[in-house]
Amino acid sequence: MALAFKQETFRNDYKYSNSPSAIKRFPFPFAEDQYMYSVNIEPHVKGKQGTVCEFPFDVDEHYVAECLDKQITLDLDRGRYAVLPHMMDAQWDFVELTMEALSNDYPEHFSLKKDGLNWTWENKPLNIKQSFVFGDASTMPMDPFEFMSRQVQGDFVLLDQRDETLYADGGFVTSQADWSLAFNVGMSWREWHAPVPRATELGVMDRALKYLLNLQLGSPVRRLNWTMTVNPRLDTSPENYPLWGTERNTVNPENVADKVHLRVELQSLFRLPRSNAIVFSIRCYLMSLKELSSYPRWAKRLHRVQKTMHPDLIEYKGMTKFHPMMVEWLSKFDDGSAMDVGTQPE
Amino acid sequence: MSMIDIKVAAVEQVTPLVKHFTFVKQDGSPFPAFSGGSHVVVSMNVGGRVHRNPYSLMGSPVDTEAYHISVRKQEQSRGGSVFMHESVEVGTSLQITYPVNLFSLAKKAHKHILIAGGIGITPFMSQLVDLNRLNSNFELHYAFRSPEHGAFAAQLKAICNDKLHCYADSKNERIDLIDLLSKQPLGIHVYVCGPNPMVVAVIEAARNLGWPENHIHSEQFLSPGIGEPFKIQLAKSNIEVHVPAEMSMLEAIEAAGVDADYLCRGGVCGRCEVNVLESDGALLHHDHFLTDAEKASGKKIMPCVSRARCDRLVLDL
Ligand code: HEM
Ligand code: FES
Numbered sequence: 085m086a087l088a089f090k091q092e093t094f095r096n097d098y099k100y101s102n103s104p105s106a107i108k109r110f111p112f113p114f115a116e117d118q119y120m121y122s123v124n125i126e127p128h129v130k131g132k133q134g135t136v137c138e139f140p141f142d143v144d145e146h147y148v149a150e151c152l153d154k155q156i157t158l159d160l161d162r163g164r165y166a167v168l169p170h171m172m173d174a175q176w177d178f179v180e181l182t183m184e185a186l187s188n189d190y191p192e193h194f195s196l197k198k199d200g201l202n203w204t205w206e207n208k209p210l211n212i213k214q215s216f217v218f219g220d221a222s223t224m225p226m227d228p229f230e231f232m233s234r235q236v237q238g239d240f241v242l243l244d245q246r247d248e249t250l251y252a253d254g255g256f257v258t259s260q261a262d263w264s265l266a267f268n269v270g271m272s273w274r275e276w277h278a279p280v281p282r283a284t285e286l287g288v289m290d291r292a293l294k295y296l297l298n299l300q301l302g303s304p305v306r307r308l309n310w311t312m313t314v315n316p317r318l319d320t321s322p323e324n325y326p327l328w329g330t331e332r333n334t335v336n337p338e339n340v341a342d343k344v345h346l347r348v349e350l351q352s353l354f355r356l357p358r359s360n361a362i363v364f365s366i367r368c369y370l371m372s373l374k375e376l377s378s379y380p381r382w383a384k385r386l387h388r389v390q391k392t393m394h395p396d397l398i399e400y401k402g403m404t405k406f407h408p409m410m411v412e413w414l415s416k417f418d419d420g421s422a423m424d425v426g427t428q429p430e
Numbered sequence: 431m432s433m434i435d436i437k438v439a440a441v442e443q444v445t446p447l448v449k450h451f452t453f454v455k456q457d458g459s460p461f462p463a464f465s466g467g468s469h470v471v472v473s474m475n476v477g478g479r480v481h482r483n484p485y486s487l488m489g490s491p492v493d494t495e496a497y498h499i500s501v502r503k504q505e506q507s508r509g510g511s512v513f514m515h516e517s518v519e520v521g522t523s524l525q526i527t528y529p530v531n532l533f534s535l536a537k538k539a540h541k542h543i544l545i546a547g548g549i550g551i552t553p554f555m556s557q558l559v560d561l562n563r564l565n566s567n568f569e570l571h572y573a574f575r576s577p578e579h580g581a582f583a584a585q586l587k588a589i590c591n592d593k594l595h596c597y598a599d600s601k602n603e604r605i606d607l608i609d610l611l612s613k614q615p616l617g618i619h620v621y622v623c624g625p626n627p628m629v630v631a632v633i634e635a636a637r638n639l640g641w642p643e644n645h646i647h648s649e650q651f652l653s654p655g656i657g658e659p660f661k662i663q664l665a666k667s668n669i670e671v672h673v674p675a676e677m678s679m680l681e682a683i684e685a686a687g688v689d690a691d692y693l694c695r696g697g698v699c700g701r702c703e704v705n706v707l708e709s710d711g712a713l714l715h716h717d718h719f720l721t722d723a724e725k726a727s728g729k730k731i732m733p734c735v736s737r738a739r740c741d742r743l744v745l746d747l
Contacts, residue, residue: 170537170538171537173465177463244537245534246534246536246537246538246644247644294700297700298693298699298700298701300432300527300528300530300693301462301464301528301529301530302432302462302528303432303528357462357463357464357465357529358463358464358465358491358492359465359537360465360468360531360534
């Protein structure tokens, strides 16, 4: 079935909303009443039809608007894209992975024709048609990694594996939850995770790394991460903090349900064939508290999770300013009765 | 674990002890590309027992039509290599894992020194293609028993030209490791694959010459140790499993119908790590994964290669 793409903005007037079906398929992350970091990594296997995990890369109603927003962010700051020279094989691996996935899973929107190394890619929603020689970067209008990163929702980091760890040696990052690509390029697993509170003490990071070093071709993995963002803004980068940080001060009890959004990152990791590198895909989903509350079970669960949130996490995730208002608003959905484990909306 | 169904498309006797097998996918579709130094684990049903042996992919990493492996017939084989030599022929169906690379090239190195002994040449065959494709600086030093055992020497000559240096034991030719490794400037990585004494010699020579640890790379597939039979108790499954002399602990656990995690089956990847809840004897650690302290603690074991000499061993499985 062909998707209907919406006209939306993720800045200034923030013209953004989720259709009822987008709300229903939202990857709500809280299965239990309390939240703490864990090694929540599982195989990225095919999910049920219509869910965000049905395909390796999910394309939804926000596709065209998000790709446009990527372009705006990148035009304003070229530093959101960077890749080190030894990652060229990984760039092509990424092209193959994403073109094959999108053309297989959404044939009405994307097509890939191969004649040996002569490939032709067509992206109908974005009106792009490109013939090129696979492996020959001079036949592409830009870096192959940049070319496809612009055409898939989410951020992408290319990781080189050496010395028993992973290095972020490339990235296309325009919708990050307050971390900086420029700061992280060339950094190792331990270095970029250093600011995360409590996780190191819990041993989460060491165990997750051990697991990822063994990541196998053909067996990708995924996890969910989350935060709360004021206004449906994709680009919440440290570089642009002055633009969005102050928006946290605009939340009041009247507008909290419209302004505060649950921001969920569906993070998936794929081993790449030629380079033995890994691509880390960070796909962002945004849903306002009001939209979320169309499923009272979710609002009730979120109330409990937020009410018992560790103070370090409230601070780290930047929720301090509006946290009490959010908990207060959500409390009306919580009758105090016990809830079963699970993330389902109803 | 995802497996690929393959059939054997060609078999070639390369030396008196080495056979080369060409695999194609059963459904005719292309294989994934892979990176130089990768291996696959081949599953074989030998008289009702499943053997899983790792073999380096030695074809070109960009050739997705076929995968190539070479198998040396092991004199004291536990069955896998003998099965490959005697029972596998054109048309045989087998299952393999996706390629795994535990011996990858350091992409940022200025130069690569590759040292191979005997059948240890196989992981380098695919690495050479990558090195040539990326225009990297390298040398290959290849030692074998005698010219008739120098599998692939002609093929290598074609790929490497004057970067290939051969050493035949029968002609008393030896690699002078100290000379080779002491002449190298910074930014060089050394890779070794071959019989254990050779691997140890290269690692020691490089260390003694002050090479940084992360510039020394080795790959040895430990063949799962043959040893004395013993018994284990699996606490969660609440069963007792007999581990016969010719089976690894992991194989015995699988044969008992218990799902155990694994990846390399060769004691390097860490995936099969299991907690030891109780034991009254010696754990025989054969892996390269646990630290010495972890091994000494007796609290962890890698069942893919390690064994035990005891009357009672309780695992958290
Ligand atoms: C390999 C790809 C990964 C990259 C490049 C990456 C990168 C990052 C970065 C840049 C941050 C922000 C740190 C900051 O505040 O400056 C972060 C946060 C975090 N990462 Fe990762 N990460 C990766 C995979 C994982 C995995 C597999 C886990 C699994 C446990 C994980 C767990 C976390 C957690 C718990 C946080 C804190 C997030 C929050 O509370 O909002 N990361 N990561
Ligand atoms: S399976 Fe890799 S260490 Fe045991």
